[in-house]
Amino acid sequence: MATIRIGLDRLPPAARAAVEAHTGPLLTVEETAEGFNSEIAARVTSATGTWHIKGLRADHPRAWTQRREAAIAPFLTGLGPALRWREEVAGWDLLGFDVLNGRHADYAPGSADLPEVASLLCRLGETPCPSIELRHAEQRLEHYVVRPDLRFFAGPHLLHTDLNNANVLVGDHAAEGDRARLVDWAWATRGAAWLDAGYWVIWLIAAGHTPVSAERWAAEIPSWHTAPAEGITAFAAANANVWSEISTADPDPWTLRLADAASAWYAHRRTG
Incomplete structure (x- = not known):
């Protein structure tokens, strides 16, 4: 809320x-x-x-x-x-x-911002996780999947976890591939390196991508290829449950849109 x-x-x-x-x-x-x-x-x-x-x-x-x-x-x-x-x-x-001068990233299919966001997530994946107090991804998701699946989410990597396009600012002043920045790090988390690419998938689907297209963009992030298929499916299930809970408690257009996107991704993972 x-x-x-x-x-x-x-x-x-x-x-x-x-x-x-x-x-x-x-x-x-x-x-x-x-x-x-x-x-x-x-x-x-x-x-x-x-x-x-x-x-x-x-x-x-x-x-x-x-x-x-x-x-x-x-x-x-x-x-x-x-x-x-x-x-x-x-x-x-x-x-x-x-102040970061820029505009909110456009996640729509065909947007020129998509490679910039992928580059940003690649840079984040190369950034060491600091030794500060952070919640662990498996702790954050423990109520949304069966316990054995939590092992897929654990890891030592720094994650942002809130890939809302309003949290990604794209400026034109920097070199290509270095134009995007992430704001609002309140939900920074420690976990498996591929999870931010997974969070991005949900926002991409909400912006009009098919699950297949969204996963193609996730595959631009090297860490995505370290994720086991059953781990990705478990993550999709967890987020379908998260967004169902959020949209039920606070049903407005944007929470319902994210709930639909997360549900569509999980359906694709189950049947794809």
Whole structure:
């Protein structure tokens, strides 16, 4: 369920002052519509620069997402935005990131963004998983498949796990193959290297791909070829159950679309 978004102007004065200690007086504040974890999400500018600010009350049930993003950020060079500062003040936890200029990735069939996303996932697959506290993929999925299948999801690799196209920004300023970046690392996870390609499959199907087409794009990621066929099928089953649960609890067009995509993938895996 989405966290209720509030404006930056509703921060306590001490918290606002802590932000401006880093930025200087704010000239513009553009509230961000995307994202579900943050109460504060805004792009701000001052005389000294531009930042993306994310924030939650320190006692919010999802306060752990702020801690996770702060912990993982130093290890994401070339993959995500740099974290420049963190303030825990006046009951708030606030993160200040560099702004990534770009647009949301287009996952539709034939999109020129698809090779860029594949390249991004290849780079992520080559990134060592840091020795920080992260949930394990098999823990996250343990209620959605039979226990023996959890072995397929375990591994030592760094995963993003939320391949919503709104979390992938594509810019035109970089060289081809290095234009995409991942934002919102709150659900960073440790697990089998091929799982992010699997998460991408579901979003590709939701964007109009057939399961066959989506798996062809997953196959552009080298780690995909390390996955046993029965492991992929187990992962598809797990996600069909995850999205069925989410869409039942929060039935809106986008959750239902993802539930349909995950179900279509699992049906393909069972019969293909």
